[in-house]
Amino acid sequence: MRWSVTMLVAAREVREAARSRWFGLAAACFLVLSLALALLGLAGAQRSGLAGFDRTTASLLHLVLVFVPLVTLSLGGLGLAGELEDQSLSMLLAQPVTRAEVYAGKYLGLLAAVGAAVLAGFGTTGALVGITAGGDVRAFGVLVLLTLLLAAATLAVGTLLSVALRSRARVIGAAFAVWLFLVYVSDLGTIGLAVARSLEPGQVFALALLNPVQQARVLGTLALTDRLDVLGPVGLFGRDQFGVAGLVGVLGAALVLFTAAPLAAGYALFRKAAVP
Amino acid sequence: MIDASDLRLTIDGRRILDGVSFRVERGESVALVGANGSGKTSILRCLLGLVPFTGRARIDGHDVVREPVAARARLGYVPQKAAFGDVRAVESLAFVARLRGADPGGIPGLLRLVGLAAHAGERVRTFSGGMQQRLALAVALLGDPPVLLLDEPSASLDAEGQHTLAAIVARLRADGRTLLLASHRREEVATLTDRVLRVDAGRLGRPAPGSGRVVALEERRGGRP
Numbered sequence: 240m241r242w243s244v245t246m247l248v249a250a251r252e253v254r255e256a257a258r259s260r261w262f263g264l265a266a267a268c269f270l271v272l273s274l275a276l277a278l279l280g281l282a283g284a285q286r287s288g289l290a291g292f293d294r295t296t297a298s299l300l301h302l303v304l305v306f307v308p309l310v311t312l313s314l315g316g317l318g319l320a321g322e323l324e325d326q327s328l329s330m331l332l333a334q335p336v337t338r339a340e341v342y343a344g345k346y347l348g349l350l351a352a353v354g355a356a357v358l359a360g361f362g363t364t365g366a367l368v369g370i371t372a373g374g375d376v377r378a379f380g381v382l383v384l385l386t387l388l389l390a391a392a393t394l395a396v397g398t399l400l401s402v403a404l405r406s407r408a409r410v411i412g413a414a415f416a417v418w419l420f421l422v423y424v425s426d427l428g429t430i431g432l433a434v435a436r437s438l439e440p441g442q443v444f445a446l447a448l449l450n451p452v453q454q455a456r457v458l459g460t461l462a463l464t465d466r467l468d469v470l471g472p473v474g475l476f477g478r479d480q481f482g483v484a485g486l487v488g489v490l491g492a493a494l495v496l497f498t499a500a501p502l503a504a505g506y507a508l509f510r511k512a513a514v515p
Numbered sequence: 516m517i518d519a520s521d522l523r524l525t526i527d528g529r530r531i532l533d534g535v536s537f538r539v540e541r542g543e544s545v546a547l548v549g550a551n552g553s554g555k556t557s558i559l560r561c562l563l564g565l566v567p568f569t570g571r572a573r574i575d576g577h578d579v580v581r582e583p584v585a586a587r588a589r590l591g592y593v594p595q596k597a598a599f600g601d602v603r604a605v606e607s608l609a610f611v612a613r614l615r616g617a618d619p620g621g622i623p624g625l626l627r628l629v630g631l632a633a634h635a636g637e638r639v640r641t642f643s644g645g646m647q648q649r650l651a652l653a654v655a656l657l658g659d660p661p662v663l664l665l666d667e668p669s670a671s672l673d674a675e676g677q678h679t680l681a682a683i684v685a686r687l688r689a690d691g692r693t694l695l696l697a698s699h700r701r702e703e704v705a706t707l708t709d710r711v712l713r714v715d716a717g718r719l720g721r722p723a724p725g726s727g728r729v730v731a732l733e734e735r736r737g738g739r740p
Binding site: 247251254258259325326330332334 | 526560563564565566567583584585587588590592594596597598599600601602606610611613614615651654
C-alpha cells in the first residue's frame with residue numbers, strides 16, 4: 240500500500256466532508272452543544288464553587304457518548320455506500336490505485352474530518368473554560384483523546400455497514416439502529432440480563448466490553464475520578480481485577496479492537512466487492 | 516495490448532459473462548456491440564478489475580488482478596454514467612493527475628479539448644450529463660494512457676457533443692491509441708472502430724448484421740483456440 244496515494248484519497252475525503260452541508264451542520268451542532276454545556280457548567284460552578292474543567296468534562300462526556308456515535312456511524316455509513324450508489328467509486332477505482340489504498344484513505348479522511356470538528360468544538364470550549372474558570376485540564380485532555388478513540392471505533396462500524404449494505408437508505412436505517420443499540424438498548428439489555436439471569440459482576444463487565452460506548456463511558460469516568468463505586472459493582476470488579484491502570488489498558492485495548500475488527504471485516508468485503 | 520481469456524463473471528447467482536476471450540492489438544480500435552444486459556459493460560469492468568471474475572485479463576502484459584496498479588496505469592476509462600462527487604471540474608482532474616503522476620500543466624489543454632475550459636471552476640454536480648461525460652473523457656486522457664475503454668461514451672451527449680467526441684476519438688485512433696468501445700450507435704461503431712465483437716448473453720457471438728465496417732470477428736469461448 241502506497242502511503243502517498245492513501246493520503247491523496249484522505250485529503251479529498253476531508254475536502255468533500257468540509258463541503259458537505261450535513262457534516263457542517265453536525266460540526267456546528269457539536270460546537271454549539273459543547274459551548275452550551277460549558278456555559279451551564281460555569282454557571283453552576285459560580286454557585287457551587289466547583290472547578291470549571293471537571294464539571295465541564297463530566298457534562299461533555301455525556302454529549303460525546305450520545306452525539307459522536309450518531310455522527311460517525313452515519314458519516315462512515317454514507318461514505319462508500321454513497322459512492323457505490325452514484326457510481327463515482329468506479330471512476331476512482333479505475334485509476335492506478337489499490338482497493339486497500341482507497342479504503343484506508345477514505346476511512347482516514349473521514350476520521351480526520353471528524354477529528355477536526357471535535358478539536359474545533361472542544362478547543363473553543365476548552366479555551367472558554369480555561370480563561371473563565373480554570374481547573375484540572377488533564378481530564379479535559381483525556382476526554383478529547385477518548386472522543387477521538389470512540390469516533391475511530393464507531394466510524395469503523397459505520398464503514399463496515401457502508402460496504403455491507405451498499406445503499407444510502409439501508410445504511411441510514413442500520414446506522415440509526417446500531418446507534419440506538421450502542422447508546423441505549425445495550426445499557427438496558429445489560430441491566431435486564433443482569434437482573435433476569437442474576438449475572439455476576441464479572442459477566443456484566445464482559446458484556447460492557449462488547450460495547451465501545453460503554454468502554455468510553457468507563458474510561459471517561461476514570462479520567463474524572465478514581466472512585467469507581469460511581470459505576471457500581473461492575474466498576475469495582477474492574478478495579479479489583481485489573482487495578483486502575485490495568486483497567487485503562489483493558490478498556491483502551493477493547494476500543495482499539497473495536498476499531499480494527501470492523502475495519503478489517505469491511506475491507507474483506509470491499510476487496511472482493513463488485514463495483515457498479 | 517488487451518488480452519482477455521475465458522472471462523467468467525457471476526453476480527448474485529446470475530451468470531453475466533460465460534467464457535469470453537478476445538485480443539485487441541496495439542493501435543487497434545474495436546467495438547463491443549450487443550443488446551442491453553448482454554455483458555458489454557461487464558467485460559470493461561473485468562478489464563478494470565472492478566468485479567471479481569475468473570479467467571485472465573491483461574493490459575499491455577500486466578495482469579489486472581495481480582498487477583492492478585500497473586494495468587490501470589495503462590488504461591483510461593470513460594464510463595456510461597460519469598460521477599465525480601462534490602468537486603470542481605479542475606479539482607477532479609488535478610486529483611486524478613496526482614494519482615497518475617501526470618503533469619497537471621496539461622489540465623487546461625484537456626479542458627479545452629473537451630470544450631469545458633469555461634467551466635473549469637464550476638462544481639461538477641451542476642453539470643449536465645453531457646458535460647460530465649466530456650469531463651470523464653478528459654479524466655480518461657490524463658497521463659496519456661495507451662489504452663482507452665469507452666462505455667457508451669456518447670449516450671448522454673447531444674448532436675454537437677457526439678460530433679466533438681467522434682472527432683476526439685478519431686484523433687486518438689489516428690495517434691495509435693488502442694480503443695475498446697462499447698456502443699449501441701451503428702454510425703459510431705462504423706466510423707470509429709476497425710472491427711466488431713458482438714456480445715450476446717455473456718458470450719461473444721457472430722457479427723451484428725449491418726454493423727458497419729466489420730472487418731473481423733474473434734470468437735473464442737473457454738480459452739484460446
